[in-house]
Amino acid sequence: MMKLSNMVRGLASDAVAKSLIQNWEHDEGTLTFWRASSNFVYAFENKQEKYFLRFSYDQESSIEQITAELEFMEYLKSNDYPCVSPILSVNGKYIETVLKSEGTYFAVVFSSAHGNTLDENITEVQCEDWGRSLASLHQLSKVYEPVSTKRFNWQDILWKIDVMLQAYPDEKEATEELDILTERLQSFPISNTNYGIIHYDFQLDNIFYEENNRVFSVIDFDDAVYSWYALDIVTALDDFLGDDMNLVHSQVKSFLKGYSSVFPLNNEDINQFSYFQRLMKLYRFSKLLWSLEGSEVVDAPKWLDDVKLKFARVRDELRRGF
Structure with a gap:
C-alpha cells in the first residue's frame, strides 16, 4: 500500500507509465491502467499478447528487493510452479528505471496469467485446489536458496x-498490540518445515484458475517475505x-484439506493462526496510517476523496479491534 500522495503523482496523465513502457516492445495505443495498491499496474499488448507493466516509487520499494522477488x-x-514470468526489456534488463522530479520509479513487465479469477462464491473443490497450490509453493520454498539478496523477513515487518x-x-x-505480538512471535519455533519465503498475498485477486487442469496461476509476489x-x-x-477464526467455514475446511494433502499442518501451526491474524491487521493498520500521510494534495483528482474516506473507515475499524 503506497502513500496516496505518491499514487496521485504516479498516475498523473499516465506520464510515468508512458515513459517506462518505451523500454519494452509493445503495440502502440494499448497501454491502459489496471490497478494501483502497493504498485502501479498497467496492461498492454505486444503482438496482440497481453502483458502487465508494474512500477513503484523508490519510497515504496528497492531494486534489491525487486531482484530478490524476481x-x-x-x-x-x-x-514447474505456475506463476507469471518477468520479461526482458529491449535493453536486456528485467528492471528498468525512470527519474522524475519527485524521485525514481522502478519497473518490471510480466506475462499474463492463464485462467480466470474467482470470487467469494468459490466452490469447495476449487478451495481444495487453492490450498494445494499454496502448499506446493511452500514445499518449494523449503529448499530455496536465494542467489543474491534475500527478501525481508517478519522482523522487518x-x-x-x-x-x-x-x-x-x-x-x-496499537503500540501495546505490537509489544504483545513481538514477544509472542519471538517465542515461535522456526524450522524448514514451518518457515521460509511466503507469498503473503495469496488471495483470490492474485490467483487465476484453470478449470480444465484444476491449477492456479499466481501473480503479485511483491509482498513475498520470510515468515511462517x-x-x-x-x-x-x-x-x-472472520474475527472469530472460523475454521469450520466450508471454504476454510476445504482449503486446509487441500493444503494438508501436500504439506501437513499440525496443531501448533493452527494454534498460531490467531496471532498471525492479529499481525496482519496491525500491519494493515500501520500501512493505512502511512498511506494517508500527506494526502492533502493540491488540485487532487476526484477519485482521491473517495479513496481517502474508504482508507480512513478501514483504519478506524481496525483501530477498534486493538
Whole structure:
C-alpha cells in the first residue's frame, strides 16, 4: 500500500507509465491502467499478447528487493510452479528505471496469467485446489536458496510497524498490540518445515484458475517475505476466517484439506493462526496510517476523496479491534 500522495503523482496523465513502457516492445495505443495498491499496474499488448507493466516509487520499494522477488519467481518457474514470468526489456534488463522530479520509479513487465479469477462464491473443490497450490509453493520454498539478496523477513515487518507507530504516539492500543505480538512471535519455533519465503498475498485477486487442469496461476509476489507458512494461510483466507477464526467455514475446511494433502499442518501451526491474524491487521493498520500521510494534495483528482474516506473507515475499524 503506497502513500496516496505518491499514487496521485504516479498516475498523473499516465506520464510515468508512458515513459517506462518505451523500454519494452509493445503495440502502440494499448497501454491502459489496471490497478494501483502497493504498485502501479498497467496492461498492454505486444503482438496482440497481453502483458502487465508494474512500477513503484523508490519510497515504496528497492531494486534489491525487486531482484530478490524476481529470483524467487524464476526459481518457482524452473520447478514447474505456475506463476507469471518477468520479461526482458529491449535493453536486456528485467528492471528498468525512470527519474522524475519527485524521485525514481522502478519497473518490471510480466506475462499474463492463464485462467480466470474467482470470487467469494468459490466452490469447495476449487478451495481444495487453492490450498494445494499454496502448499506446493511452500514445499518449494523449503529448499530455496536465494542467489543474491534475500527478501525481508517478519522482523522487518515489525520494525516497519514500530517506525510508523512512533510517529503516532496517540495510537497507544496499537503500540501495546505490537509489544504483545513481538514477544509472542519471538517465542515461535522456526524450522524448514514451518518457515521460509511466503507469498503473503495469496488471495483470490492474485490467483487465476484453470478449470480444465484444476491449477492456479499466481501473480503479485511483491509482498513475498520470510515468515511462517501459517501466516501465508491466514493471509490467504482473510475474507473467510472472520474475527472469530472460523475454521469450520466450508471454504476454510476445504482449503486446509487441500493444503494438508501436500504439506501437513499440525496443531501448533493452527494454534498460531490467531496471532498471525492479529499481525496482519496491525500491519494493515500501520500501512493505512502511512498511506494517508500527506494526502492533502493540491488540485487532487476526484477519485482521491473517495479513496481517502474508504482508507480512513478501514483504519478506524481496525483501530477498534486493538
